[in-house]
Amino acid sequence: MAQCHHSSTDHRPGGLSHRAQHRVPGLRYVPGQGGHQVTTTLDTPQHGEQITGSLTFRPVDPDADSRIITDWLTHPASHFWDMQETTPEKTRAYLTDIAADDAQNAWLIHDADEPIGYAETYDPARVLLSEVFDARPGDVGMHLLVAPPPEDRSRRRSGLTGRVMRAVLDHCARELGARRVVVEPDVRNHAIAAKNREVGFRVLRHVDLPGKVAALSIVEADDAGRPLAADPTPHLHPESMDAAQRHVVTKALAEFSHEHLIRPTRIENDLWELTLPDGSVYRFCAEVLPLNHWVIDEGSVTRHAQGSAEGLPLDAQEFVAQLHETLGIPEKLLGTYLEELASTLASGAFKNFRGGPTAHQLALGRKDVDVAADFQQTESAMTEGHPCFVATNGRIGFGLDEFRRYAPEAGARFRYVWVAAHREHTTLEVSRAGTEETHWADELSTETRREFADRLTELGLSPEDYVWIPVHPWQFQHRLAVSFAPDIAARRLVVLGEASDEYQPQQSIRTAFNRDHPTKSYIKTALSIQNMGFLRGLSPAYMRATPAINDWVAELVRGDELFRELNFDVLREHASIGYTGDAYHVTETKSDQQKMLAALWRESPLPFLDEDERILSMASLLHRDARGRSVVTELIRASGTDARTWVREYLAAYLTPVLHSVEGHDLAFMPHGENLILRVKEGRVVGTFMKDIGEEAAIIGDRDLPEEISRMRHVIDDDEAAQLIFTDVFVGVLRHLSGILHRDGVLDHAEFWSLVRENVDAYRARGLPRRRHLDLEVPEFRHSCLNRLQLRNTLEMVDLQDASGSLIYTGSLRNPIG
Missing domain, CATH: 3.40.630.30 (Gcn5-related N-acetyltransferase (GNAT))
Known part of the structure; x- marks a missing residue:
């Protein structure tokens, strides 16, 4: 970017296997010389x-x-x-x-x-x-x-x-x-x-x-x-919060400018200015890249009172409150959005307080622990959340202790609370390759299953009449024990207690990774907190078809020669469960209360890895550490190859499978950063896993589907199918990656987009059968705006029954490969 003007005392690593590598300055024992006191x-x-x-x-x-x-x-x-x-x-x-x-x-x-x-x-x-x-x-x-x-x-x-x-x-x-x-x-x-x-x-x-x-x-x-x-809130000291405020204000300036919600004025060269309704002025250095992507120098952002050169503190909530009419936030929802911003700031302050691995450390990976621990260190180290949304860590409902236990950035572990649900009101679905018996044998120890059965027997109940459901501890305390109290009293639900395995929360906050047995499944459960435009429930109705959808998608992906060549696979949600015996399901009226008790199990990526591979979420490529260094830049430096080669390989592992899925199979995923897990070897991307299939994958063409999975059919025309690539991939992921590499001086933005065009051309040159011929070289495409969705209704960004119809478009963007 152009420059603007006790005996149990234990502080030891553990075990005789510990060996140092170097030494601090100071006194040292020299054999034979008597040492020093x-x-x-x-x-x-x-x-x-x-x-x-x-x-x-x-x-x-x-x-x-x-x-x-x-x-x-x-x-x-x-x-x-x-x-x-x-x-x-x-x-x-x-x-x-x-x-x-x-x-x-x-x-x-x-x-x-x-x-x-x-x-x-x-x-x-x-x-x-x-x-x-x-x-x-x-x-x-x-x-x-x-x-x-x-x-x-x-x-x-x-x-x-x-x-x-x-x-x-x-x-x-x-x-x-x-x-x-x-x-x-x-x-x-x-x-x-x-x-x-x-x-x-x-x-x-x-x-x-x-x-x-x-x-x-x-x-x-x-x-x-x-x-x-x-001090119960050591992370809420000025030094931690000031950095969080600076980051969120900078992101608001960048993303609101990207969506034309605000229109800064260029003062000179790369110096810009934005005047707020109260007369205060924000000034900052920025470069505007393709796709109207604003790369703002975070350290350059200043705020001044009208007519004064004296700087004012940066305040993200005040920034939004001043602009709420311009941003289109309804008066009745302004407080809720400001609360989600406050929670995002609290999370940012905690991330600053806790420190964290450097981008260089994350890029190199852990050599002293196993692949699972390395993977989870990266998952908990993320600071950004969603790259587009400004209020990304709302989590309204979490208290301070719960934040420390269940927020992914805390890196803590928890145990699920399990309940037994009467079979008459519960649906457990498993993959074609499994049975209920094999599912429980894979996911719960023999001792745990025996304890669950004994608990039911002690109550005079027949274990065969019940099936088990994992419940997030927060959900149990705040929803199940209260909102389902009649069901528990009637023993349609029976509280069994915790199982022994410990899990770590993921960036997708409803999902947790098994730390005690990493090759076992992730668990995803309802977690009815308000976060990023939705109450994060999980629908029992959707759960019924989830394993069947995943089986069908996995069979398609794993049977495709190109996907195998590209080392692209899906992580199946192979089992799901949902309870409908509550009063909320008596009525056909849709409500959030109908999404409070459901769960699914998703395959772990670990059993699919080759030797010497490690994994990290694609979202981590966009992460910058406390000193401003990016993971993607450090990965490229660690790879031993040049930036063009690295990006070319990454696009082959990410963009090519997404294109082939849409054009070759009429299958659309939700390919944002947290839904992709990268397979990395010696710093280079060698493959990908796609996840979150049951709720977000869709068949967008008129092709035969088994009746049991027909709900995933959402037929759209070619223009709208191309828009999926433009919005979800080009704008949602690649513009941010391009901006980081450009800002870091690793790869110019024009070179980056030339590699994207090269990737598209290379896929087409394969001459594979295609169900669609998308025009990805159009000069312009519609600009879909995500923050506008959240600002319009932070309680429910889109109607999940008509997601496409809920989108907001504002003008168009010039196509960087057109």
Whole structure:
């Protein structure tokens, strides 16, 4: 872009398999030279500690210290270190590796002549956290083991763990120059979580590390040693919120300009200005690319009072409130849209607060964990939501605790609540390849199924009369236990409790990924929160045909030679269930209450991967990290190939299958970023999975279909079929990707669109039989505007019974390949 003017203390990665790669600056043990001692004195006793004075730190001597450290590591109280089986010989080798490594140090801590603790310090940019944490200069990682308490209770010293922790923090700051100290204890270690809070650590997020899920936490050196202030909303501090406001305001300027809702004025070169009704002025640097795509320099956006050069804070809600008449928001829905904006800002502030992997780390992927953990790190790291919508994280209904448990960016895990529903009122459908028995055997353990059956038997009910439904915990608390109370009391529904498997929320928030058994299915359930223009229910009526639709689509895709050549596949929704025994289904009047209790199971992509492949959602290509670096640019750099080759391969994996599906088979998917999962090998896209078939795939031509799946037929003409490609692919995905690559200086926008034209021509040159001949080279096409839909009715953007008829078009866009 052109420039405008305690014994259970656990901070360790776990297991003897841990090996460092490099070392923080600081003191180190040199074998045979006696090491170096550092004395740390606490000025005053803290929290009732009974001992005062100085503690001595000296580098560990592997030969001299391995036996005592082994005794500590094998003590039952030290089980979170995951070294219960170590021996002095193994410990000596472990400590020798640390001593030889210039990225970490090992320290023995003495009180007078008595050894009382062991600490490791390391460079988190190069050891253990190098693939998950955007470390800053001056960050020091720390693991701490306090000597187990003596069996003689009279010899135990109150406050020892807290004192040692403060001394270690002081040592990191004074002797190692730490500006921040980073720890990553096991999330199950509640004792150390409390100790961490006592000395000022705040949890950023949960991360997968070898052998554990860790609570990644930091403390500023200046704050170290002081108890963490009680603050239920640490992410809502100005530094986190200001960045969120800047991002959302920039996106509003870009996307509202794209849809001609606002019309900024060019001042000079790439400097633009927009005046609001109150006279305040927004100024920013932008380049307008094909498809009226506004690439705005986020850091350039300023706001000024009328006639004043003094800057005003950026405020996305005030921006929209000022422009609500121009934006076409009905008065009665303005508050709801502003609330969805507030929630989007809260989510953005949390993403800024939690930190996250860098774009470079996401592009390279995890080498220290399995493919599933790598995939889920990327899924939880996303910051953007939908690339077109401004209010993308409404989630009206979530409280603060629920946000931390169920929002995808929190990266937490949860267990579904299960209910037994009487068969008379419940429909379970499974794929042709399965049965009800095989479905449950695949998805639930033998022990869980036995517990469910025993629960029904204990109540005097026959297990054969019931079928099981997973319910999102939020849905159970806020909808099922209240809105279905009569059904539970009548035992048409029976609450069974949680199953053992833990799941992680996906960006498509109703869906969760099985973390305990990643090759098992995703589960998608009703989640009746208001989010992005809809109450996110799930229709039992739609569930009836879902497996049959998926079987038919999968058979078509997997039987097509070109799809196989392109490594394109679908993830089948192979089972579905819905309950209709409630009062809401007695009436034929359609209501949101009829979509509160249903679920489906979707195939995991993991069983279909080839060796050395990893996966990430296509939405991640549009992600920028906290420093503004993009995943797609980093992927290209990591691939070892040039940008043109990389984009050419990506388009072959994405655009060609979408074209072939529409033209060759009259089959239309919803090909936005979150519905595509990319198969990546050494940084290059080698295939794709399409998902969300049952609700969003459609047959758009007049072809024979089995009666049971006839609801997926929506016949449209060739012009409207071409419009699907223009709107969903060109405008919905490729304009954003082109803008990122252009802004990053990786690939000029004209070159990008020439590759898109080349891809279309190459598909046509294959001479394959086609059911349609779409004219994708027209000079212009209609401009379908997504934000206008949400702004018009944020409670129900489109009529799902007539989605095409609900769309809003404003003028036309010049076709970049026309």
